[in-house]
Amino acid sequence: MKARISILLVLLLPLVAAAQPDSLERQFRSTPDGAARYLLVRNIYNYYEETNRDSALYYAEQGIQIARKTGNKLAEGYSLVNKAYQLIGLGRPGDGLQCILKAFEIAEDPKNGNVPNWVTALHFTGDTRLLVLAYAHHMYGLLAVNIEDPEQQIYHFREALRIGTQIDYKPRMMLAAMNLGRGFLSVRQTDSALYYEHLAERIAVESNFMKYLGMVQLHLGDVYQSTGKTALANEYYYKGVRLSVNYSNLTALSRNYLRLFRYHLAAGKKDSAYYYAKKDIETIHALGKVFGPETNLGIGYEMLYRSYLLNKQTDSAFKYLQLALTTKDSLSKVRIKALSEFQNLSSAEQMRLHNLEKERIVYQNKVRIYVLAASIAVLLLLGLVFYRTNRQKTKARRQIEQAYHELKATQSQLVQAEKMASLGELTAGIAHEIQNPLNFVNNFSEVSKELIDELNTALDKADAHEAKSIGGDLKQNLDKILHHGKRADGIVKGMLQHSRSGSGQKELTDINALADEYVRLAYHGLRAKDKSFNAKIEIATDPALEPVNVVTQDIGRVILNLINNAFYAVHEKQKLQPKGYEPTVTVSTKKLPGKVEIAVSDNGNGIPATVVKKIFNPFFTTKPSGEGTGLGLSLSYDIVTKGHGGELRVETVEGEGTVFTVGLPVKS
Amino acid sequence: MKILVVDDEQDIKALFEQRFRREIREGIVDFAFAFSGEQALDYLKKNNHEAVLILSDINMPGMSGLELLKSIKTEYHTPPPVVMMITAYGDEENYRQAMQLGADDFLTKPVDFAILKTKLKIH
Numbered sequence: 001m002k003a004r005i006s007i008l009l010v011l012l013l014p015l016v017a018a019a020q021p022d023s024l025e026r027q028f029r030s031t032p033d034g035a036a037r038y039l040l041v042r043n044i045y046n047y048y049e050e051t052n053r054d055s056a057l058y059y060a061e062q063g064i065q066i067a068r069k070t071g072n073k074l075a076e077g078y079s080l081v082n083k084a085y086q087l088i089g090l091g092r093p094g095d096g097l098q099c100i101l102k103a104f105e106i107a108e109d110p111k112n113g114n115v116p117n118w119v120t121a122l123h124f125t126g127d128t129r130l131l132v133l134a135y136a137h138h139m140y141g142l143l144a145v146n147i148e149d150p151e152q153q154i155y156h157f158r159e160a161l162r163i164g165t166q167i168d169y170k171p172r173m174m175l176a177a178m179n180l181g182r183g184f185l186s187v188r189q190t191d192s193a194l195y196y197e198h199l200a201e202r203i204a205v206e207s208n209f210m211k212y213l214g215m216v217q218l219h220l221g222d223v224y225q226s227t228g229k230t231a232l233a234n235e236y237y238y239k240g241v242r243l244s245v246n247y248s249n250l251t252a253l254s255r256n257y258l259r260l261f262r263y264h265l266a267a268g269k270k271d272s273a274y275y276y277a278k279k280d281i282e283t284i285h286a287l288g289k290v291f292g293p294e295t296n297l298g299i300g301y302e303m304l305y306r307s308y309l310l311n312k313q314t315d316s317a318f319k320y321l322q323l324a325l326t327t328k329d330s331l332s333k334v335r336i337k338a339l340s341e342f343q344n345l346s347s348a349e350q351m352r353l354h355n356l357e358k359e360r361i362v363y364q365n366k367v368r369i370y371v372l373a374a375s376i377a378v379l380l381l382l383g384l385v386f387y388r389t390n391r392q393k394t395k396a397r398r399q400i401e402q403a404y405h406e407l408k409a410t411q412s413q414l415v416q417a418e419k420m421a422s423l424g425e426l427t428a429g430i431a432h433e434i435q436n437p438l439n440f441v442n443n444f445s446e447v448s449k450e451l452i453d454e455l456n457t458a459l460d461k462a463d464a465h466e467a468k469s470i471g472g473d474l475k476q477n478l479d480k481i482l483h484h485g486k487r488a489d490g491i492v493k494g495m496l497q498h499s500r501s502g503s504g505q506k507e508l509t510d511i512n513a514l515a516d517e518y519v520r521l522a523y524h525g526l527r528a529k530d531k532s533f534n535a536k537i538e539i540a541t542d543p544a545l546e547p548v549n550v551v552t553q554d555i556g557r558v559i560l561n562l563i564n565n566a567f568y569a570v571h572e573k574q575k576l577q578p579k580g581y582e583p584t585v586t587v588s589t590k591k592l593p594g595k596v597e598i599a600v601s602d603n604g605n606g607i608p609a610t611v612v613k614k615i616f617n618p619f620f621t622t623k624p625s626g627e628g629t630g631l632g633l634s635l636s637y638d639i640v641t642k643g644h645g646g647e648l649r650v651e652t653v654e655g656e657g658t659v660f661t662v663g664l665p666v667k668s
Numbered sequence: 669m670k671i672l673v674v675d676d677e678q679d680i681k682a683l684f685e686q687r688f689r690r691e692i693r694e695g696i697v698d699f700a701f702a703f704s705g706e707q708a709l710d711y712l713k714k715n716n717h718e719a720v721l722i723l724s725d726i727n728m729p730g731m732s733g734l735e736l737l738k739s740i741k742t743e744y745h746t747p748p749p750v751v752m753m754i755t756a757y758g759d760e761e762n763y764r765q766a767m768q769l770g771a772d773d774f775l776t777k778p779v780d781f782a783i784l785k786t787k788l789k790i791h
Contacts, residue, residue: 436677439777440677440679440683443779451689454689473686477682477686480682480683483679484679520729523729524727534732536730
């Protein structure tokens with residue numbers, strides 16, 4: 001193959017390429033992967049690009065491999081587009097499309113832009129990634145030409161021209177403009193076609209990018225041919241042949257030959273027709289297998305057949321007719337297959353590729369989202385668990401604290417309620433107790449007034465003895481008034497002390513007087529509640545008792561409570577056996593070494609052994625509900641033990657009675 | 669006229685002696701005092717119907733005025749002494765019980781001595 005190419009090049013083409021492909025290929029084999037090796041490949045590819053598709057395809061593939069190994073994405077994209085071009089030229093548009101799509105993937109991702117520029121001449125300073133992108137658009141446009149899709153041609157070449165202009169890369173601009181012209185021609189917009197072909201020619205000449213100038217001439221010829229300007233068209237075709245030969249473009253050359261053959265055939269110029277047919281088929285042979293709609297061997301054989309037919313060389317004509325038919329048939333089959341493949345690709349495969357990519361991204365995103373969601377869910381769950389646990393703990397703690405505070409509050413309320421309850425019990429007794437001294441105060445005051453009248457009468461009579469007697473009575477009355485006034489005052493003070501809550505100071509207290517006072521209060525209180533109740537009260541105080549340092553109202557409360565209980569006990573027993581029972585409550589005091597004792601005894605029913613253990617517990621009561629708070633003995637116990645360092649004990653015999661004894665320590 | 673006054677308050681003696689100072693001096697009334705129901709019964713036993721009028725408080729430790737009343741009305745038939753009960757203001761229950769037990773008259777605390785004197789002159 002290489003030998004034949006060399007021969008053909010020698011025969012047909014005055015080579016412009018400075019470097020010999022043989023020496024380049026030797027260098028390529030001895031150069032390690034890297035920029036230099038890629039540049040060698042690029043130059044070799046450029047050499048073969050329009051002269052031998054198999055070799056060009058091989059070196060495009062080599063370029064891809066080198067680029068991949070060295071991680072130069074843009075070089076890979078560039079070589080992929082090169083490969084696509086060759087594949088399209090070889091009648092494999094489907095494979096070409098795959099390469100183009102890969103190239104798009106690379107060129108459209110800005111992340112890939114950060115690599116050295118291996119794909120253009122060194123003077124290019126623009127964005128290489130955009131250059132590759134423009135090149136990919138260009139190739140898509142060529143693919144659209146191959147499958148005869150003008151809409152896609154115009155779109156992609158326009159994009160290529162736009163991007164090429166943006167980065168000011170002349171070869172790209174020139175080729176885009178050239179193909180855009182052909183696109184407009186295929187939709188019969190000849191003015192636009194001429195505009196872009198002339199633009200392409202101008203760019204080519206200005207930038208000395210002459211390789212495709214022959215193709216531009218062909219397109220211009222085609223434009224004029226389509227408008228019936230055959231002579232003008234032929235001028236362009238001749239010019240196209242010349243420029244294609246000069247700048248080594250076999251594709252352009254072949255097509256220009258085809259146009260000239262058609263012209264001479266139609267004009268009946270058999271020698272010229274045969275000549276161009278022969279030239280064309282040689283060119284196609286040199287170019288390699290060509291399956292494009294315009295440039296292929298079938299067309300070449302047909303051209304020769306028609307030439308021989310024109311020359312009446314029927315044998316040769318028949319031979320080439322056979323060749324043309326079989327070639328065209330197989331080419332058609334190949335082309336149909338390729339086109340159908342391409343159609344599948346362009347619709348399904350393209351979709352598939354895009355969808356695959358999308359799916360991959362979607363899948364990755366999904367995986368990421370799932371992992372993230374799972375992580376978040378786990379974290380949330382953990383957070384929730386911690387939060388709930390914490391909240392429950394806090395809540396529980398708060399509830400306990402609240403319950404505790406409520407209990408405390410309730411307790412103090414109950415303590416106060418107990419005081420108030422006992423005060424309530426006392427009220428009737430207090431009223432009675434206060435009534436009597438007040439009566440005495442009033443009565444003695446009244447009688448004293450009368451005595452003063454009598455005193456005056458006695459003085460008038462000068463009865464000194466009577467006057468003295470009256471004076472003595474008056475003095476006695478005033479003493480009585482003072483005594484009863486003080487008595488009422490003491491009762492009121494005692495009541496206030498009793499109801500006062502808390503922190504009483506310890507003071508020296510006459511326990512005997514205290515016991516006496518509270519016995520009376522308790523008795524009258526109980527009588528006020530139940531008139532039928534009566535009990536014998538014995539007070540046996542020890543005269544030797546000295547004042548004891550106590551909180552008076554607290555100890556008073558204890559005594560009151562014990563007496564109330566005693567009255568309650570005897571009252572209950574009285575209800576059960578009214579005959580022959582004398583309810584008796586005894587309050588006694590006794591001085592002992594280091595302490596005093598106050599004992600309150602009753603001859604009630606006593607306390608059952610099962611109950612006696614509980615009587616000092618708070619809220620324990622044997623009274624019907626609503627009658628007792630169950631705090632009386634509990635409070636008494638606290639007052640005596642905690643408040644005064646004393647003791648409160650109980651002795652009871654069922655059916656015979658109970659004795660409560662308060663022992664208070666005395667400091668000697 | 670012999671009057672027995674029953675009250676647990678000791679000072680009631682001094683009060684009555686002063687209030688009826690003139691009557692006592694003139695020999696119209698003669699007072700005896702008992703400071704509990706038990707003492708009153710004792711007195712009645714010892715002095716055998718001497719007192720024509722008994723004036724008694726109700727709320728007393730030990731034997732109450734009502735018990736005393738009951739005792740007098742059941743034990744001393746002929747001639748039954750007049751028993752006048754002294755009740756606290758608004759004490760309907762005691763009043764009712766005293767009426768049932770045969771109390772002859774009532775006085776309300778605080779005792780109005782003018783009223784008491786009027787009542788005594790009637791009896």
